[in-house]
Amino acid sequence: MADDLYSTLGVARTAKAEDIVKAYRKLAKKLHPDLNPGDKAAEDKFKQVTAAYDILGDAEKRRRYDAGEIDASGQERPQQRYYREYAGGEDGARYRSTAGYEDLGGFSDLFGDLFGRGGGARGGAGGQRFAMRGQDAQYRLEIDFLEAVNGAKKRITLPDGGTLDVTIPAGVDEGQVMRLKGKGMPGVGGAEPGDALVEILVKPHPVFKREGDDIVVEVPITFDEAVLGGKVEVPTITGKVFATVPPGTNTGKTLRLKGRGIKRKNGKLGDELVKLTVVMPDRIDDDLKAFAEEWRDKHRYDPRRKLREQA
């Protein structure tokens, strides 16, 4: 490819049109293939010179060549497409950077976070936008037995001094984990925060125990209540009630108080199981001793017969 058409023809850039014609004709005469049969080099040179003349000999083409609009072969030279033509478009988005004005966030409460890495409709900073949901935060909360049974509102004090309000639903059980949506660590890059996971620990109660949705209470009864039966005051999770102890009650007898247990999710209630224990008076006085001796002589019975037979 000829580098410069003027040097190909051996003329100055400022040469007049007739000088170009003259120069071309002189060269052409010397190089024309028909005048130089078999001379490949001359043919090539002729083609170059002719190509140069095709352009420089034509006023309009010469102007365009001088202006750089066409190259030495007469091809349209593509105009330089400047980078700015692409920079604003999709193709240029990879290069656009918004790294430098994240501080815009300090300028506007509402709009500040729209710009920079955090937001924006289109990615800056090389098109890389980073967003990650916040981490879940794990907490443990110890509550009283009755708070677990009846529900409660508790406040957790966080290590950083903040607080977290937790509504304990009635009937929550030991080891149950409550998920508080969005109360975990903040998200990165506009992503949603994590959740707070609160594991519930229930302190044991001196009286009540829990078996599933039932409450179990051990209730001592007197010797005479065991023999004669009667109404006995029994604690429940909602207050005291009177339970009927049937005559002739043994230790280990269990009364079921319907609906006195823990509220299930479906709204039904568990029961309270009252385990009765016959308790002798602290001191066996002479009256009781005399009565038992007299009673034994007349009403002998054998509660261990089965035991003997089956052992």
Place this chain on the structure above:
Amino acid sequence: MLTERDIVSRVQHVTVTRLRVWVRQGWIRPAAKEVQGFSEADMARAALIRDLEDKLGFDEDQVPVLLNLIDQIHGLRAELKTMLDALDDLPEEVRATVKMRITKRKPKSRR
């Protein structure tokens, strides 16, 4: 997608060696990563770097500074355009209010 050869043949005075240096420096990040494929924007960027170095006479260590600033300007322009597009969607009286507020805030010395 354009190849190295395409770029070199279409952007005058850019050689394969120069182009590879620019890619290695991260000044040009080929649109297609796996097979090195350049986009039209990559090509225009090559021409820009060439102009910076050849025509304007900046040194190699000055080029990344310029590119960084240019990229930031285009980033800013894109954000500004997004904002203006969003403002254009607003009802007429809201736009008028916004315009008034902006005018009020513009430093007097400007322009």
